[in-house]
Amino acid sequence: MRFSTFNASLNRSFEGQLIADLSTPGNVQASNVAEIVQRVRPDVLLINEFDYDSAGTALRLFQDNYLSVPHNGAAAIEYPYAYTAPSNTGIHSGYDLDNNGVTNSVRNTRGYGEDALGSGESFVIAGDQNSDPLDGDSIPGSIQQLLDSSRVNASVTPSSPGGVEAAQRQGFRNLSHRSPPAEDTADFCDTPAFPPCSGPGNLRADYVLPSADLLIRSSGILWPTSDDPLHRLTGPGFPVPSSDHRAVWVDVKVPGVSSPSR
Numbered sequence: 001m002r003f004s005t006f007n008a009s010l011n012r013s014f015e016g017q018l019i020a021d022l023s024t025p026g027n028v029q030a031s032n033v034a035e036i037v038q039r040v041r042p043d044v045l046l047i048n049e050f051d052y053d054s055a056g057t058a059l060r061l062f063q064d065n066y067l068s069v070p071h072n073g074a075a076a077i078e079y080p081y082a083y084t085a086p087s088n089t090g091i092h093s094g095y096d097l098d099n100n101g102v103t104n105s106v107r108n109t110r111g112y113g114e115d116a117l118g119s120g121e122s123f124v125i126a127g128d129q130n131s132d133p134l135d136g137d138s139i140p141g142s143i144q145q146l147l148d149s150s151r152v153n154a155s156v157t158p159s160s161p162g163g164v165e166a167a168q169r170q171g172f173r174n175l176s177h178r179s180p181p182a183e184d185t186a187d188f189c190d191t192p193a194f195p196p197c198s199g200p201g202n203l204r205a206d207y208v209l210p211s212a213d214l215l216i217r218s219s220g221i222l223w224p225t226s227d228d229p230l231h232r233l234t235g236p237g238f239p240v241p242s243s244d245h246r247a248v249w250v251d252v253k254v255p256g257v258s259s260p261s262r
Contacts (some may be wrong), residue, residue: 001254003208004042004125007186008033008244010062011049018051025069032233038074039220039230040247045079048128048245049205052087059084083206117151124252125152125209128169128186128245132180132203136188143207152209156216157162157183158248162223162234166202169226173201185221186245187235208250217251 007213008238009035012018021027039046059082068076091110098107125146131138135148147154159182167174167181172189174181185206188199210216222245226228235241 001042001043001257002128002249002251003026003044003124003210004247005046005048005128005206005208006033006038006040006247007037007048007243008241009067009243010047011244015053018058019053019061022058022065025065027066029239029242030062030066031065031071034062034069035071035074036065036247037223037231037240038071038077038235040249041077045122046126048123049243050084052084054086056082056084059060060095069133086218095170105248121211123211124214124250125207128206130205132179132205132245136200136203136205144210146207146209150214152213153212153216154209155218157219157251158185158208158219158250159183160221160223160232160246162225163202163221163246164237166223170202174212177201177203179204183221184223185248187240189236189257190225200255206245206248208248210250210252217252217253220248222247 010018010020010030022030025031047095048061062080063079068078070076077182083164092104093108093110094103096103096108098105100107102108117125129143129146131143133143146152159180161182163184166187167177167184170189181202182203184202190199190201208219222230223234233242234246
């Protein structure tokens with residue numbers, strides 16, 4: 001089975017905006033996101049930064065108007081089962097979580113889930129963890145708590161040629177990074193010549209980590225090089241064609257499940 005995580009940057013600035021954007025099949029960003037999903041074709045897909053609505057309207061519209069519509073030769077893909085959960089992101093904690101003397105800032109809001117990992121059960125941890133093993137401004141050693149866990153199979157790291165090319169082309173902070181650029185999953189632009197680019201450079205931020213009992217068959221990151229026709233899906237450019245993150249996938253052998261054809 002192919003498991004994938006994709007921070008699709010389909011979050012919007014106010015309630016209802018995503019529903020409006022997805023209510024017709026003409027939104028360019030959503031079309032590019034849908035094509036990426038159709039190219040990767042995961043059996044199980046986690047989409048990050050997709051605004052929640054209690055009726056699941058945005059999710060249904062994304063399936064009907066985008067995933068179910070072929071894009072540039074990529075076949076439509078149907079997910080018969082879908083789940084969207086309410087989020088605590090953005091709810092103020094009342095505490096000074098970033099220790100800067102202020103309690104009502106965005107950085108002190110609640111986020112990003114809780115331990116739900118059942119004893120003895122197979123699992124796949126997937127998501128945008130925003131933590132590179134060696135680079136960026138996350139707390140040192142934080143993601144290693146997952147990568148070094150005996151309960152996780154981290155023996156295979158997804159990679160792409162596009163990440164290497166982007167790091168070489170963009171330079172700046174990328175030149176001093178220690179993590180392999182082939183393993184980068186996010187383009188946090190940091191080019192001084194462009195004011196919107198004030199990020200930490202390209203990082204490994206997104207992970208698909210099967211439990212230790214699951215065998216990894218293959219893996220990858222959809223980050224095409226500039227000479228690849230699919231490069232149009234990832235950029236560069238402002239605004240980005242799809243997302244500043246890349247779709248990451250891992251194929252695992254699940255006992256009792258036969259391999260699908262792709």
